[in-house]
Amino acid sequence: xxxxxxxxxxxxxxxxxxxxxxxxxxxxxxxxxxxxxxxxxxxxxxxxxxxxxxxxxxxxxxxxxxxxxxxxxxxxxxxxxxxxxxxxxxxxxxxxxxxxxxxxxxxxxxxxxxxxxxxxxxxxxxxxxxxxxxxxxxxxxxxxxxxxxxxxxxxxxxxxxxxxxxxxxxxxxxxxxxxxxxxxxxxxxxxxxxxxxxxxxxxxxxxxxxxxxxxxxxxxxxxxxxxxxxxxxxxxxxxxxxxxxxxxxxxxxxxxxxxxxxxxxxxxxxxxxxxxxxxxxxxxxxxxxxxxxxxxxxxxxxxxxxxxxxxxxxxxxxxxxxxxxxxxxxxxxxxxxxxxxxxxxxxxxxxxxxxxxxxxxxxxxxxxxxxxxxxxxxxxxx
Amino acid sequence: xxxxxxxxxxxxxxxxxxxxxxxxxxxxxxxxxxxxxxxxxxxxxxxxxxxxxxxxxxxxxxxxxxxxxxxxxxxxxxxxxxxxxxxxxxxxxxxxxxxxxxxxxxxxxxxxxxxxxxxxxxxxxxxxxxxxxxxxxxxxxxxxxxxxxxxxxxxxxxxxxxxxxxxxxxxxxxxxxxxxxxxxxxxxxxxxxxxxxxxxxxxxxxxxxxxxxxxxxxxxxxxxxxxxxxxxxxxxxxxxxxxxxxxxxxxxxxxxxxxxxxxxxxxxxxxxxxxxxxxxxxxxxxxxxxxxxxxxxxxxxxxxxxxxxxxxxxxxxxxxxxxxxxxxxxxxxxxxxxxxxxxxxxxxxxxxxxxxxxxxxxxxxxxxxxxxxxxxxxxxxx
DNA sequence: TTGAAAGCGCTAACAG
DNA sequence: CTGTTAGCGCTTTCAA
Numbered sequence: 001x002x003x004x005x006x007x008x009x010x011x012x013x014x015x016x017x018x019x020x021x022x023x024x025x026x027x028x029x030x031x032x033x034x035x036x037x038x039x040x041x042x043x044x045x046x047x048x049x050x051x052x053x054x055x056x057x058x059x060x061x062x063x064x065x066x067x068x069x070x071x072x073x074x075x076x077x078x079x080x081x082x083x084x085x086x087x088x089x090x091x092x093x094x095x096x097x098x099x100x101x102x103x104x105x106x107x108x109x110x111x112x113x114x115x116x117x118x119x120x121x122x123x124x125x126x127x128x129x130x131x132x133x134x135x136x137x138x139x140x141x142x143x144x145x146x147x148x149x150x151x152x153x154x155x156x157x158x159x160x161x162x163x164x165x166x167x168x169x170x171x172x173x174x175x176x177x178x179x180x181x182x183x184x185x186x187x188x189x190x191x192x193x194x195x196x197x198x199x200x201x202x203x204x205x206x207x208x209x210x211x212x213x214x215x216x217x218x219x220x221x222x223x224x225x226x227x228x229x230x231x232x233x234x235x236x237x238x239x240x241x242x243x244x245x246x247x248x249x250x251x252x253x254x255x256x257x258x259x260x261x262x263x264x265x266x267x268x269x270x271x272x273x274x275x276x277x278x279x280x281x282x283x284x285x286x287x288x289x290x291x292x293x294x295x296x297x298x299x300x301x302x303x304x305x306x307x308x309x310x311x312x313x314x315x316x317x318x319x320x321x322x323x324x325x326x327x328x329x330x331x332x333x334x335x336x337x338x339x340x341x342x343x344x345x346x347x348x349x350x351x352x353x354x355x356x357x358x359x360x361x362x363x364x365x366x367x368x369x370x371x372x373x374x375x376x377x378x379x380x381x382x
Numbered sequence: 383x384x385x386x387x388x389x390x391x392x393x394x395x396x397x398x399x400x401x402x403x404x405x406x407x408x409x410x411x412x413x414x415x416x417x418x419x420x421x422x423x424x425x426x427x428x429x430x431x432x433x434x435x436x437x438x439x440x441x442x443x444x445x446x447x448x449x450x451x452x453x454x455x456x457x458x459x460x461x462x463x464x465x466x467x468x469x470x471x472x473x474x475x476x477x478x479x480x481x482x483x484x485x486x487x488x489x490x491x492x493x494x495x496x497x498x499x500x501x502x503x504x505x506x507x508x509x510x511x512x513x514x515x516x517x518x519x520x521x522x523x524x525x526x527x528x529x530x531x532x533x534x535x536x537x538x539x540x541x542x543x544x545x546x547x548x549x550x551x552x553x554x555x556x557x558x559x560x561x562x563x564x565x566x567x568x569x570x571x572x573x574x575x576x577x578x579x580x581x582x583x584x585x586x587x588x589x590x591x592x593x594x595x596x597x598x599x600x601x602x603x604x605x606x607x608x609x610x611x612x613x614x615x616x617x618x619x620x621x622x623x624x625x626x627x628x629x630x631x632x633x634x635x636x637x638x639x640x641x642x643x644x645x646x647x648x649x650x651x652x653x654x655x656x657x658x659x660x661x662x663x664x665x666x667x668x669x670x671x672x673x674x675x676x677x678x679x680x681x682x683x684x685x686x687x688x689x690x691x692x693x694x695x696x697x698x699x700x701x702x703x704x705x706x707x708x709x710x711x712x713x714x715x716x717x718x719x720x721x722x723x724x725x726x727x728x729x730x731x732x733x734x735x736x737x738x739x740x741x742x743x744x745x746x747x748x749x750x751x752x753x754x755x756x757x758x759x760x761x762x763x764x
Numbered sequence: 765t766t767g768a769a770a771g772c773g774c775t776a777a778c779a780g
Numbered sequence: 781c782t783g784t785t786a787g788c789g790c791t792t793t794c795a796a
Binding site for chain 3: 428432435442444466469471
């Protein structure tokens with residue numbers, strides 16, 4: 001048993017204390033380390049098992065003993081170490097959350113949902129951002145596995161290997177928002193993007209628009225089944241169903257950065273002054289479309305109608321307010337967490353949970369005008 | 383030593399395997415648990431200490447042994463458990479981050495900064511949101527202490543007790559964005575809100591505005607030294623310096639919710655149709671001001687000029703784009719993490735790190751007009 | 765250069 | 781009802 005230097009004038013405190021020289025090396029002062037279950041047991045004059053029983057509420061303890069233990073706990077400000085417990089129980093009570101970029105409103109919304117659910121279930125959340133970089137994602141997953149998280153919720157960007165490795169290591173995984181086709185065995189919680197895009201196209205077509213531009217994203221892995229793929233594919237299908245030939249020239253893709261989005265929007269709007277509506281597949285693309293339209297002196301919706309996927313707070317503040325396909329980010333996060341933590345059955349089957357989207361109609365779309373202002377537009381070159 | 387059921391046809395795999403009945407109780411299949419350092423040692427036919435040495439790169443190991451160990455690691459897909467290591471080393475390599483609400487753009491920006499710095503330092507980030515609720519904050523801090531995080535970065539909302547307890551438990555704490563006056567011993571990283579508000583007031587005053595409204599927040603703890611307090615106090619001071627009597631009627635406070643912000647803005651703008659400019663102390667208040675102005679058919683900036691504290695993405699998208707006091711949220715997060723993890727000296731002293739703000743001038747402010755349109759405004763009552 | 769062994773703080777049998 | 785004890789997976793002396 002270790003011996004602990006004991007200070008007489010501490011009134012028999014009995015807590016863990018050690019003496020350490022302070023930085024200046026002159027005056028010494030007591031530095032307390034966190035109390036352990038042993039310290040509590042010693043002070044309450046009971047065994048460590050009893051302390052554990054009292055604290056976890058398992059097993060029988062006499063009221064008198066319980067009181068003694070609780071008093072010791074209070075006096076020592078004892079906080080059981082999750083480390084010891086986790087090592088023993090093989091459960092850490094924490095989950096990993098891997099998003100693209102936490103400052104992205106959708107990711108943040110999803111994170112909020114995860115946080116809310118995790119809280120009700122008493123779990124901690126380890127957050128990290130992969131920035132759409134598969135290598136970084138792989139590294140994050142590795143580290144999360146080392147931390148022995150009980151599970152991982154991710155908006156995946158990379159390929160299958162690392163995720164399979166995680167599952168082999170015994171870590172449950174649930175995807176949110178995206179579900180790589182190569183990993184059908186991993187359960188996922190998605191928004192019904194297809195329905196969302198379809199509703200947007202139908203809305204625009206119903207307004208009389210015939211030449212609709214599409215601002216999409218280059219799928220990182222270019223894997224079919226990726227959200228970008230779904231949105232673009234649905235756009236084409238929906239158009240075709242209406243008997244509108246999907247002109248290749250009207251579909252442009254950008255990388256997920258503001259610059260790239262802006263360039264894509266500028267390219268589209270300048271190259272095709274004849275289009276009367278734009279469907280932006282992400283809020284970044286929607287933002288770019290609005291900015292570019294403004295730059296080109298295009299009036300919204302008189303000259304060009306705009307719809308975007310993802311309803312973010314600024315959609316309401318925009319002038320005119322932007323029509324958008326709302327996706328339930330928070331619900332998706334909450335649901336993903338539920339699937340991960342309390343729905344092993346569903347996890348087993350791996351069929352995706354699909355949550356509905358909603359077309360929120362505001363003021364950014366109008367009927368196709370006879371004169372789309374092509375002359376004025378082509379005259380200006382940003 | 384434990385005995386492990388061994389399956390002949392696994393080709394002498396030697397990894398940790400146990401047999402478990404699957405859910406349906408019919409077919410049995412092998413369920414692997416994560417390999418431990420012992421498994422690796424056994425497979426490489428060395429002692430666990432050697433494995434540890436190889437993996438941590440400490441101590442001398444012969445090339446041959448090292449190779450054998452690394453091969454075993456590879457074959458078993460061994461990932462050292464952070465639990466075991468943390469328990470031994472008394473460092474978890476993770477920090478806690480407590481924000482108000484992760485969907486708040488400023489909080490998210492700050493979180494991104496923390497994430498970035500934590501990553502370079504190899505630390506994990508445990509995220510939680512206190513939702514401006516001191517009780518919740520206290521609970522989160524308690525749990526973080528149980529997790530034995532190496533430190534905590536927080537945008538604090540509650541009172542001192544819990545934070546002091548955390549420090550007593552040996553957890554370093556750094557505040558970001560706010561620094562309760564009651565806890566001067568805890569280091570903090572702040573934005574120079576006073577300078578920011580002052581620059582905004584001077585800008586408006588320079589434009590000729592005399593009756594400037596202030597939309598502020600009710601400080602949760604009402605403690606002086608809180609950001610809300612600083613912003614409002616600075617507003618009054620700056621006004622007074624300009625010889626403008628700070629009319630009580632022109633200062634209103636809201637709780638940090640959209641509804642409350644909207645109500646406050648509506649109240650101010652309706653009650654005082656004579657004011658020509660508004661300074662919003664948060665982006666939520668700025669949003670409310672814009673929405674209310676639009677609702678009341680007030681033109682920005684012709685009828686009313688608006689400046690807000692916190693430059694968020696939508697400020698640029700607003701029409702007209704909103705002039706704002708930019709605060710370096712990401713830098714603050716990064717810096718806070720640095721102070722926490724690699725600047726114990728500064729932590730010791732506890733003098734706040736103050737980062738500069740910048741007035742980003744866009745189109746939402748104009749010179750005071752002779753006729754502020756009071757008649758038209760008071761006629762309408764939302 | 766290597767291995768054995770002692771814990772880190774906790775829980776969960778298992779005896780009393 | 782309560783205490784003793786054996787690990788959980790790892791690092792780290794200390795000998796060999």
